[in-house]
Amino acid sequence: MTCLPAAKPGQKKLGLVIDLDTCVGCQACATNCKEWNASGHSAPLPDFNAYSAGAEGVWFNRVHSYEAGDGGAGKTVHFPRSCLHCDNAACVTVCPTGASYKRAEDGIVLVDADKCIGCQLCAWACAYGAREFDEDEGVMKKCTLCVDRIYNENIPEAQRKPACVVTCPTGARHFGDLGDPESDVSKLVAARDGYALMPELDYQPVNRYLPPRKHVVPEQGKPVEDAPTPMDIKSGLLRWMDKVLTR
Amino acid sequence: MPGAEPRVEYSPSLGDEVKTTTCYMCACRCGIKVHLKDGKVRYIEGNPDHPVNKGVLCGKGSAGIMTQYAPARLRAPLLRVGERGAGEFKEITWAEALDIATGWLSKVRAEDPRKLAFFTGRDQSQSLTGFWAAQFGTPNFAAHGGFCSVNMAAGGLYTIGGSFWEFGEPDWDLAKYLLMFGVAEDHDSNPIKTGIGKLKARGAKFVSVNPVRTGYSAVADEWVGIRPGTDGLFALSLAHELLRTEQVDVAFLARYTNAPWLVVRNPGGADDGLFARDAEGRPLAWDRARGAIAAATADLSAVLAGDYVLEDGRKVVPVFQLMAERYMAPEYAPEAVAATCGIPAARIRRIAAEIADVAFNQAITLNQPWVDVYGRQHETMVGRPVAFHAMRGISAHSNGFHSCRALHVVQMLLGAVDTPGSWRYKSPFPRPIPPGPPPAGKGARPNTPLVGNLLSFPQGPDDLLVNDDGSPIRIDKAFSWEAPLGLHGMMHTVIANAGADDPYPIDTLFMFMANMAWNSAMNPGEVIRILTEKRANGEYRIPHVIYSDAYFSETVPYADLILPDTTFLERWDAISILDRPIGSSHGPGDSIRQPVVEPDRDVRAFQTVLIELGARLGLPAFTKEDGTPRFKDYPDYLTNHQRSPGVGPLAGFRGVDGDKKGVGEPNPDQLQRYIENGCFWQHKLPPEQSYFKHANAAYLKDSKAMGLIPNENQVVMQIWSEPLQKFRLAAQGHGPKQPPEHLRARVEKYCDPLPIWYTPLEQQMHDTTPFPLSAITQRPMHMYHSWGSMNAWLRQITGSNKLYLARERGEAQGLADEDWVWVTSRNGKLKCQVKLMEGVNPDTVWTWNAIGKRAGAWMLTPDSPEATKGFLLNHVISEWLPAQEGFRSANADPVTGQAAWYDLRVSVEKCAADEVPISEPQWATLTPPDNMPPAPDMLRYTVGVKP
């Protein structure tokens, strides 16, 4: 079970494409994920010290913000972080019980809570911090890619996407089959130079991030004071005298 | 041991019921679908059919479950039994509560209704609350718009007949260039996000002018880190460049603005600066062939510059010339403004050139015929695809009114108002300029309603709410010479004025959803002092305080009578066409809230309580002729109240058959029809009405028919504002109503009929040398005012705040991340932690607003980071401008009275190493009322799936 499914050509790889050029850091994906999954496949997602100091809970999606580059020439980037459903998922192979598994049919990495012994080794093995330990229940939980939404026949077809994708107000999150080069998400990744996080670990994440587009680097130099453009207001106005408009 | 994959439940049910309603976690008012299981909320999602959010939902809305079930919810009516602030209450019944309130209020109404100050915070039912106040007979009503938005509203409504704020939007589908100035995230929240997503997907250019590079500014293609309070100067410098390079849309100006209107030049005269008008009162323009004729002549050939003399000898000049004279002056040249704005001149030039290039060289032509108000058919719609949007960063400064007008002037120069690709009006705008009758409030008498709207639109000195000596009629001094266009009232001055009996003492302060003892006040410490202050006779200075809120906020302990409100999922409401409806550029719309969850507490929706109080007090509109209540409850009011014949709170499904829009007799099934339609109504404009609405004959006709506007006349945009000139003339000594001496110079200077820029008042009036940094706040996208900290999910995301400052500046002061610092202003000091960052104007510090909480409030334990590390910048803001001789003026915009809480200047110094790492000031811990059960330590919220 915790052996990864054998790679097949054309293997379906469901995943997310997150557009860092568009994400404004509104946290909608984080809280919508939380509310869906609070009663979802891995329910509940507990919150400790909910109304006091040390409040923390289980979240499958957390939104960081970073600054890249210096001063005005840099960029502020909002960075949602969740399970990347890696092809080479060490969190799965380290699992001693088979509770963690990568689904052969769509590549989603899931935890079978009934088998999990709570050894937390998968959290150590995940480079990206995607594993969330339910310290109350003693089992590991994680992003399910909303496996209970994306195939859910009680949900209108257009909404059969992960909660974070459906709710994203800026449309910065895309969901689809990254194993299919002809899918919309794959084309988006190709067009926008999408990349994988921490490639040096060779975990082969399925999720991709689209980089911020090149932005304008503003003119350098300190603002100058008291050097108005020489201009004759009168003659400037005179030019307008001739402008007569017929409606 | 390989085995089969475990079975996954692919299609779990989402609950046993789904109900639509409208979110109330900010002012955006998105449509939501609430999935319920056994009456408990399983999931809240955006309603895909809803015109506002089209299925998306933000971080706040998606956390609605935790707002619904927060332990901070008040549980039953409370009566204060200890001293104010001590938090000692006893639970009483609703009958008792209503008796007490009726007793206090009926006495005030019988003696002097002005002594009721009724202020309603983040109220979304102002068409009811304002109406109730007028029925009561007090002029002293407002919501928190004076804090929030009035500079944008007044600046826009007096200039283009619409406004940024939430009454206009960029043409997200066609704009090629968006210039955005400091937007408040909670207005039009999701539409802006969705729009930015569209814009970016199309590759349009997005420039954000904002001292801080976060949120929307983070995804801008270009970030202009301007110094706070200088946006107006930047805008006027853009105007200078456009005029200098002759890149202005002369045709647009001539057709749609008052640029060709003739202004009388008679220095010292009573008509100086007023429009020259014909015998019928119509403004004149100078036709090249025919001389002075009515500007509204179809075949006018107007001149835009030159000095002319009318037949009666008056000297006149077109508005355009006055404008060009002013803005082509060297003081607005990029080089002259660069240092003040913190933007290099070359950059201002480039941006001006870019917007001109997009407007004029990349114009959009839609093959869409339309007919203008002169009956002329146009085969195409030509658009200038440069869109502007602006809100808080302009609004919260004491020069915000003029800065807002300056932005509109640039839009008009570009011809970029309601054209394809530009900024667009949202229904019900455009409206006439100014949009309505003057404010009511004069002649308050015992037991007598005031006729008209309390918050409305003065056109000149005669419309101000002042006594014969020029003193204010209203407790907040809105519509007085201190704030002649105080359209939204001045909530920030009410308690301070009442505390000084200025202009008169009040008896009862009645508040709804206004956290005035904390983040909703400019200076909470002063509010707390006044609310607990007693006169010599032992009576409180404000004898009665009634407060309605759903949660245990910092203000609850300072009230005498608490009327616990429902949550947003437990109530009826109207996002009313009479108030701030959900219309868009695509057409009018309004919406309702319906209760989707039964309250588990003894609480009532404030609006229902207000209607019952109205009946108990015998307010005519809330009582039948026989003295019995006119309305059973709020839904009954929403259905059957008529403000004028056929016009009620809701515009949709009117008439007995529910087939009338806007105007029609009440429909008993109206609310049911709304519910069936997803709790909203919208009318989609046909394509020929989509643009040029200010001059679009079909649009104006239909809008008039729906009761959205009073007439079908063209809305001519006002570069030169005559109402302002009238105030100025009064200050110059003309007319029967003149400002008092101490305000004469101020009115003359700031009621300039053309946009001006000046250093924010507070900064003019004290030595800013010891306070080198501008200090501003912004709201995190996932928090709305104080509504977030009682939410167990949202408070995890932001449970404390730091002061952000430029890395270079911080490091020069020896500061590192997390260091504790003292922040000092002329008004006081506070202690907090710093965070250094790159993307902030080097002369600016900022923090997240309303994250700091008073210990014990909102049912958070006193050790919560909100209280120990969080802080409110409000503690160093003053509600007063620096002292003037014998007179104190609100720290506000001199035209609109908008609270100028972005004008703050501070210094930052590192704390000594031995200081306790706790934020300052610290206040005594609040104790929740006895009837509130303790908050749980751990939450395992789940519905349905696992027991």
Next chain:
Amino acid sequence: MKPAGSIVFFTVASGAGYGLLFWLGLLGATGQVAGSAGFTLVALVLALLLVTAGLCSSLLHLGHAERAWRALSQWRSSWLSREGVAAIITYVPAVLGGVCLLTGAAQAAQVLGLLAAVCALATVYCTSMIYASLKPIKEWAHPLVPAGYVVLALFSGACLLAVLLALAGQDATVPALQALVFGGLAAALKWQYWRSIDTARPIATLESATGLGRIGTTRPLDPPHTQSNYLMREMGFRVARKHAVSLRTLTLWAGLAGPAVLAALALALGGALAALLRVLAALLAVGGLLVERWLMFAEATHTVTLYYRGT
């Protein structure tokens, strides 16, 4: 990484137990220890007690200890599963060997002892590979980690055996020599390991973790949540550099070099004093190992902290 007490105790105790088991089996089979069957039996029981106590302690780390049996299922991919399997298999020759000793089947006992020695070593190796296979933790995914675990197990086992022999009044020369050799080896290995992790390039950077290096130097602005969380408490633990240095010194001198020197001294002196020195050496070794194992965690850094702290 946060040092989990249960895991620190587990690896130290079971390491020593397996080390003891290894030496018992090896030296017993090669006849280099002249202990009686009774002595061997007592030592064997002690070794198994240590191993069992360690394994039990490791269960404390689990959220669901009652499901621990499931951990034996995934030996094909999981080093933790392999460790569990190896640990259980080790009991078989060890216990059977004990039975043979009891029944006097000396030859069988020798064979089973050798088998147990191999299994013990394999188990320790599996344990070490749990850590060494975790790529996000550069201090663990290091070639000297398995060697360190094995050498330290052999060192502590030798110390224990020497003590036991000394207490039984028997010749402890061979294990004492082993302790000396493996103590020195362990010291050299740890020294080299520390030098190596101090100078090793980070496995990833915030720039690669976010992909934002293409823009420039990347710094965290706001965290996703203003308070801590499981990940940061578990992976974000950091020991101050100066504490780490003193703890390393303590491990090196008091935990490894000290026992080795004491072992040498005991050899030279002999007699009752030697026994005392050996007890002291074993105590020092165990203490040193606890410190070493605590440091193993405390000095380990996880890539997830890049997202939160940038380092």
